[in-house]
Amino acid sequence: MKNIGINVNTTKDPENKMVDFIIKTIYNVNKDVNIKIYKDCEGLNTQESDKLDVIIVLGGDGTILNTSENILESDTPILGVNIGHLGFLTQIEVNNIEIALDKLFKKDYVIQDRTMIECSLDDGDKIESYYGLNDVVVYKGIKNSIQKYDVFIDNKFYNEFSADGIIVCTSTGSTAYNLSAGGPIIHPSLDAFCVTPMYSQYLTARTIVLNNNSIITVKIKNESENLFLSIDGRDWIVIKGSIGINIKKSKYKRKLIKFNNNSFFKTLREKITFGGKEYEGDIYESDKAHKNTSNY
Structure with missing residues (x-):
């Protein structure tokens, strides 16, 4: 893995603290890489994406969806780092970045091909097509x-x-x-x-x-x-x-990087069940115990 792109949602990281931390962490794991930074998808498109081995997305699900739109025809996989609210599509939380990047360079992951959706509008004169990952x-x-x-x-x-x-x-x-x-x-x-x-x-x-x-x-x-x-x-x-x-x-399909110990059901528990209770200020002691045993 030689060429890494980082696409950051600048509203989530206005002072570049997370970007700087990830760059430092990457170089601690492997100094022999080229890193290119993209802010809010600016300059990131299919042709640019094809030059990269992976795109690390800093933000939430919306940032991943915007990235997916910009690299529509590219097969370059996306790895999401959650610095948003819910982050259901993201694989990494902030406190797990170092472990995750180590796994990334050791190729200790799988790549999922996610189906995308196409919507066509026909007004009788022309057909306009749009593409998405979610809906x-x-x-x-x-x-x-x-x-x-x-x-x-x-x-x-x-x-x-x-x-x-x-x-x-x-x-x-x-x-x-x-x-x-x-x-x-x-x-x-x-x-x-x-x-x-x-x-x-x-x-x-x-x-x-x-x-x-x-x-x-x-x-x-x-x-x-x-x-x-x-x-x-x-x-x-x-x-x-x-x-x-x-x-x-x-x-088109979208390639997402997934770590083997991040199961869909673990994500459901943490993002839907625990996320909702935390948002409402209502975590029970038994839930805390389960959450604390769900190591990365």
């Missing part, structure tokens, strides 16, 4: 009334939903907006999509889990109102109700 969200906006959406799966009518919006997520994205809207957690090893109605008026409106070879089409029944589209929580795109929204598995 595609169609949303009515704050000012619009609840909308009706027709959902088709592989060109077959599935259901009509009266709701704020529709979320289509990958397994990776099941713990993001989908979870907040009441959708299920899906193990990232499963090749699946979730279709989750957002805050529907119908009590019977539930998530459906599909093979990710399915093509999902969302049509808005009220074509007179503008709606909003977001991929991986990025800027909301204004769309007209007459536009067809087609969602499918992308040809």
